[in-house]
Amino acid sequence: MLIGEVARRSGVSTRMLRHYDALGLVRPTGRTVGGYREYSAEDVRRIFHVESLRSLGLSLKQIGLALEDPAFTPSALVGDLIRWTEDRLEREQELLKRLRAVDASAPTGWQGVLRIVELMQGLDSTSAARRQQAVLARPESVAVPAELLAGAVLSESDPHVAGALCWALARSRGDGVAMLAAGVRSEDVDIRRRAVRAIAGMSEAPGATVVLAEALGDPDTTVREHAALALGRRGVTAAVPTLVGMVVEGSHDVDAAEVLGTLSRDPGSADRITTSLVDALAARTADPAMRIRVAQALVELSGTTVPEVLRQLTHDDDRAVALVASAFVAVLEERFAEDRADEGS
CATH class of the missing domain: 1.25.40 (Serine Threonine Protein Phosphatase 5, Tetratricopeptide repeat)
Structure with a gap:
């Protein structure tokens, strides 16, 4: 079967078939008198095998190892695919979160978009000082989505940065307490502690007392104590x-x-x-x-x-x-x- 016929039946372009040949993935078994590639039935089956592996997300190099290396087991391949897919999904979720944060700020121009992106990049820094500076240096004219600030509060381990974030959240237009309330119900005890500390500092915010009262029943001693001190002061x-x-x-x-x-x-x-x-x-x-x-x-x-x-x-x-x-x-x-x-x- 000549390359044109193989391309028509398999759906793989002739250009890709030539690329497979050059890489050694699928080399046609024979050649015609005129020197044209001629594929056997086994060659066509190998083409479909390559395409199946590509659909799972493998690179052509990985496909070559899977087809030629006897030590390359299916279980190892599937395990690697799961990890790569999880990493990719995590990156895409992060991108989606960033896009939603920019959209929630209702930017009227590119300057506002760039300011929000700059803040998010600063909050991703491994330096606590830089994260704090990113929050405090934000111009008053730039509206930062409360969802972005609340999410940063719940993930921030440095108390100084957390304080700056809580300050910014209290000044934002959104309902900070409502957004932090989900953190009070998190399975992660560190997130619950951060949420309660943040809400405790928002003394005038509506709804804070109700959420803190719920935290009095938390199984974690630290969460209960922070809630009790804040409620007692109220x-x-x-x-x-x-x-x-x-x-x-x-x-x-x-x-x-x-x-x-x-x-x-x-x-x-x-x-x-x-x-x-x-x-x-x-x-x-x-x-x-x-x-x-x-x-x-x-x-x-x-x-x-x-x-x-x-x-x-x-x-x-x-x-x-x-x-x-x-x-x-x-x-x-x-x-x-x-x-x-x-x-x-």
Whole structure:
């Protein structure tokens, strides 16, 4: 069968068939008297074999190895194809994300498009300083899609860059909290932590309290603690159990005690907080270090029963606990005297 007939039946152009011949992939078995290529039935089957492998994404060099190398196994070939395809899809997904980000910015001219592309390239840098600079150097006139900033926040590991991104997200036109909320529900604990930290910093944003309240039930301690601190500063008493637990465990206990003190200004919450801390003191696991932390938290509270609890601690078996409690009792008495003096003036 001559090359023209093979091309017509196989759908492979004569130019490609000559290229296959030059590479040694499919060489015609014979030649006519006039020197024309003549393909046998086996040659045609090999052409279809080459085309099948090409359809899977193999290069011509890889096809040559697959056809000639006895050690080139189908399982290895398929495994390589899977990895190459996954890499290609990842690159195409990244390209799609970039195109959508540019489209979402609603650019009116090429200058706006170039600014967004420049920002995305800066955020892809391996240098944290360059990523931060890319965010902070953005001109005010360039509208950056909130989706782009939120996605960068959830993937950013450097706290300084994350802070700059959160600042930019808060100033963007989109609903940053709604876009970060998906991160709070991520299976990746690092993403959940970043999302909660970012939302905690958006104190005035609508919807933040609802998302943070959901995070109080997170299985990760760090996520719960960040949510509790942010909610407590907003006056949400649902955070009290987590905040008390932070004091007991010694995890950001100073911050937790400060927030509990703010919440205790509400008379209805003061007794509840004091009772929770007293219950912790009564637990068998209340070691001296923990009793000192509880005492430090109690002195921040506004409850009327606090002085009596601290006086009881002045008789603690551990000398360090007793001394700390005595010092706090003196602080409360001084505070009480100053309040009385202010009332009389």
